[in-house]
Amino acid sequence: MATLPHEMTIEILLRLSVKDLLRFKCVSKPWCSSIDDPDFIKLHLSHSVKTNTNHSLILRHCEYHFFSVNYDSPKTTQRLNHPLGEQKTPIKILGTCNGLLALIDDNGIIFLWNPSTRKSQVLPSTEIEFSSPSIFFPRSTYYGFGYDPIPDDYKLVRMVQVHGKNNSYLHSEAKVYSLRSNSWRRIKDFCFYLSFYREFGFLADNALYWMVLKTPQSGNKSIVGFDLGTEEFRFVELPDSCLNKRFCMNMKAMGGYLCLIATYTEFNDDVVDIWIMKESWIKLISWKKSESILGFPIVIPLAFSKSGDKVLFSIALHKFVWYDLGSKRVENVGIRGLPSSFDVDLYVESLVPLMVML
Numbered sequence: 002m003a004t005l006p007h008e009m010t011i012e013i014l015l016r017l018s019v020k021d022l023l024r025f026k027c028v029s030k031p032w033c034s035s036i037d038d039p040d041f042i043k044l045h046l047s048h049s050v051k052t053n054t055n056h057s058l059i060l061r062h063c064e065y066h067f068f069s070v071n072y073d074s075p076k077t078t079q080r081l082n083h084p085l086g087e088q089k090t091p092i093k094i095l096g097t098c099n100g101l102l103a104l105i106d107d108n109g110i111i112f113l114w115n116p117s118t119r120k121s122q123v124l125p126s127t128e129i130e131f132s133s134p135s136i137f138f139p140r141s142t143y144y145g146f147g148y149d150p151i152p153d154d155y156k157l158v159r160m161v162q163v164h165g166k167n168n169s170y171l172h173s174e175a176k177v178y179s180l181r182s183n184s185w186r187r188i189k190d191f192c193f194y195l196s197f198y199r200e201f202g203f204l205a206d207n208a209l210y211w212m213v214l215k216t217p218q219s220g221n222k223s224i225v226g227f228d229l230g231t232e233e234f235r236f237v238e239l240p241d242s243c244l245n246k247r248f249c250m251n252m253k254a255m256g257g258y259l260c261l262i263a264t265y266t267e268f269n270d271d272v273v274d275i276w277i278m279k280e281s282w283i284k285l286i287s288w289k290k291s292e293s294i295l296g297f298p299i300v301i302p303l304a305f306s307k308s309g310d311k312v313l314f315s316i317a318l319h320k321f322v323w324y325d326l327g328s329k330r331v332e333n334v335g336i337r338g339l340p341s342s343f344d345v346d347l348y349v350e351s352l353v354p355l356m357v358m359l
Contacts, residue, residue, distance in 0.1 A: 005038065010106035011035065015048045018055055018327060019117040019350040042352045046099055047301040053307045055350040059102070059116065062340035070336055072304065072347065075321065078338035083122035084114055094159070094344070095201050096146030100351025101337045103146035103157055111157070113180070114357055122355040124178055127185040129161055132230035139164065143200025145209035149229040155180040156229055158202065162195045164217070178231060178257070191234050193225055202227070203252050205278070207331065210252060222250050240282040253296070256305045275302055286324070306349050319340050
């Protein structure tokens with residue numbers, strides 16, 4: 002390797018896993034310098050995303066146990082040691098982006114974590130800047146985590162809203178945390194209603210998306226997006242066929258695109274439609290409960306296969322299957338050591354550091 006041109010050495014290193022790269026930093030000082038170089042880290046991440054390699058599933062069991070499963074070869078689980086160690090404090094995943102996970106514990110402490118490098122960082126706290134009334138009113142808090150490529154910055158969005166009965170009191174605020182500055186700042190308030198106690202956004206196409214209500218009286222959910230570059234909110238139109246139906250709607254990000262799961266009743270049968278947002282909404286899958294071999298109640302699309310002709314699903318929070326888009330056949334995925342139940346996210350293994358160099 003010492004006789005190879007530097008450019009060829011870099012091309013070889015780009016194709017290695019993060020685990021191997023961390024080991025190979027010990028080979029020599031030049032190799033360590035090359036692997037730690039910010040440009041190499043970006044090139045390695047870009048190669049992993051383009052080739053759909055170095056991806057893993059991260060599973061959360063019993064709110065504080067974390068496991069990973071290699072997406073390229075999903076055969077067994079590996080226990081992950083999260084930043085809180087053996088503390089049995091409930092932890093939720095606020096979002097994943099470029100190998101970084103944003104987590105929040107039961108005390109409201111937020112931290113970023115790179116499971117591949119085992120590095121973590123606690124975020125500074127930020128107060129809610131509006132004063133709440135003396136009478137208790139419900140408070141909703143929404144989060145979302147993503148990356149803005151122009152300033153090369155990772156951002157965490159927090160929306161807080163307090164509201165009373167019959168809109169007797171309503172106040173809201175939105176803040177953005179910047180990893181580059183390691184600080185929070187308030188942005189323009191939003192003009193929609195948060196319908197849940199806590200909700201986590203999905204990252205797709207450089208924007209974050211949540212389910213919200215346009216009016217407090219509305220029983221139908223709407224989708225709102227937050228552009229990480231302009232830091233502006235906008236509503237996203239639903240598929241035309243969903244506009245005049247009463248349905249249960251959920252979202253997911255898959256393959257870099259926003260994915261919509263709509264469940265409704267038609268002719269006394271439950272129907273699930275899965276849509277994907279490209280230039281416009283495209284219906285990817287549709288099945289009826291009476292005909293579906295996937296079954297109900299909880300069906301979550303996670304990722305496309307490398308060839309793009311299959312979709313990996315999490316079924317009822319306890320198993321995985323591949324669904325063939327062409328033949329419509331299902332193949333069970335046998336994974337050793339799988340917890341009895343879990344929440345699951347897909348992330349790309351990366352060398353992305355937690356302290357961004359100015």
